[in-house]
Amino acid sequence: MKLLEDRIRRDGTIRGTDVLKVDRFLNHQMDIALINELGKEFHRLFADCGVNKILTIEASGIGIACLTAQYFNVPVIFAKKNKTKNIAGDVYTSKVESFTHGKVYDIIVSKEFLGPQDRVLLIDDFLANGSALQGLIKLVQDAGATLVGAGICVEKAFQPGGDLIRSMGVRVESLARVKSMDESTHSIEFC
Ligand code: 5GP
Numbered sequence: 001m002k003l004l005e006d007r008i009r010r011d012g013t014i015r016g017t018d019v020l021k022v023d024r025f026l027n028h029q030m031d032i033a034l035i036n037e038l039g040k041e042f043h044r045l046f047a048d049c050g051v052n053k054i055l056t057i058e059a060s061g062i063g064i065a066c067l068t069a070q071y072f073n074v075p076v077i078f079a080k081k082n083k084t085k086n087i088a089g090d091v092y093t094s095k096v097e098s099f100t101h102g103k104v105y106d107i108i109v110s111k112e113f114l115g116p117q118d119r120v121l122l123i124d125d126f127l128a129n130g131s132a133l134q135g136l137i138k139l140v141q142d143a144g145a146t147l148v149g150a151g152i153c154v155e156k157a158f159q160p161g162g163d164l165i166r167s168m169g170v171r172v173e174s175l176a177r178v179k180s181m182d183e184s185t186h187s188i189e190f191c
Contacts, residue, residue: 001038001041001175001176003034003037004034004038004153004154004175004176005176005190007025007031007034008020008022008154008176008178008188009188011024011025012024012188014181014182014183014186014188015183016183017183018128018156018158018159019100020126020154020156020178020181020188022125022154026060026064026125026153026154027060027125030063032067035063035064035067036067038064038067038068038153038175039064039067039068039069039070039071040071041175042068042071042121042123042151042173042175043068043071043072045151045173046072046121046148046149046151046173049119049121049148049149050119050148051072051074051119051120051121051148052074052117052118052119052120053074053075053076053077053113053114053118053119053120053121053145054068054069054072054074054075054076054077054120054121054122054123055076055077055078055079055109055114055120055121055122055123055136055139055140056076056077056078056079056122056123056124056136057078057079057081057096057107057124057132057135057136058078058079058080058081060124060125060126061078061123061124061125062076062078064123064124064125064153065078065123068121068123068151072121075113077109077113077114079107079108079109079135079136079139080107080108080109081096081105081106081107082105082106082107082108089110090110090111090112091108091109091110091111092108092109092111092114092138092139092142092143093106093107093108093139094106094107094134094135094136094138094139094142095107095135096131096132096134096135097129097131098131099126099128099129099131099132107135107136107139109139109143111143114139114140114143114145115143115144115145116143116144116145117145118140118143118145118146119145119146119148120140120145120146120147120148121148121149121150121151122136122137122140122147122149122150122151123150123151123152124136124150124151124152124153125152125153125154126152126153126154126155126156127150127152127154127155127156127159127161127162127165127172127174128156128159128161129159129160129161129164130160130161130162130164130165131161133150133152133161133165133170133172134164134165136150137165137168137170147170148171149170149171149172149173150165150170150171150172150173151173151175152172152173152174152175153174153175153176154174154175154176154178155172155174155176155177155178156178156181157174157177157178157179157191158178158179158180162174162177176190177190177191178190178191179191
């Protein structure tokens with residue numbers, strides 16, 4: 001999606017070999033007009049899939065999921081990062097390894113909000129190694145719900161997550177796919 005690629009080129013910052021910062025417009029300060037266009041595009045891509053729930057993961061995915069959900073007219077569920085050892089109540093759980101911190105944490109969704117009647121679209125800001133998506137996919141499977149696919153804003157295609165998740169038979173639609181990036185020259189190439 002040219003709009004997003006242009007914005008990443010203009011306002012994105014490369015850190016080291018594998019981190020792209022988009023704090024100016026996507027996951028710290030949020031450009032709502034831009035994210036609204038991303039939501040519209042996710043809707044165009046998945047409009048005829050019978051989506052009735054959008055599932056994301058806190059925190060960065062929430063805003064994007066909400067602006068997307070307006071077009072589907074469906075609720076957003078965000079998987080919570082569980083901080084306590086005792087998982088209370090009736091919840092689905094899975095584990096996610098944080099890309100930025102390397103730590104493994106549990107994510108949870110209440111059984112009240114996800115079940116066999118649901119057709120779920122996953123939304124997230126980044127796809128890197130695929131751990132966040134794998135965690136969300138497990139929640140959908142444990143709930144007996146149908147996974148329609150995943151809408152990703154920025155896929156770093158030089159990392160293994162995209163191939164991994166697609167090889168599981170999951171439809172992944174990424175609005176910008178970064179082929180390579182170089183901190184020293186501040187250059188980004190898209191697929
Ligand atoms: P994965 O689980 O696919 O390895 O990583 C995806 C998650 O890590 C996303 O939810 C996102 O929050 C974070 N992430 C991965 N790569 C980047 C990156 O280059 N920049 C930022 N800002 N977040 C990232």
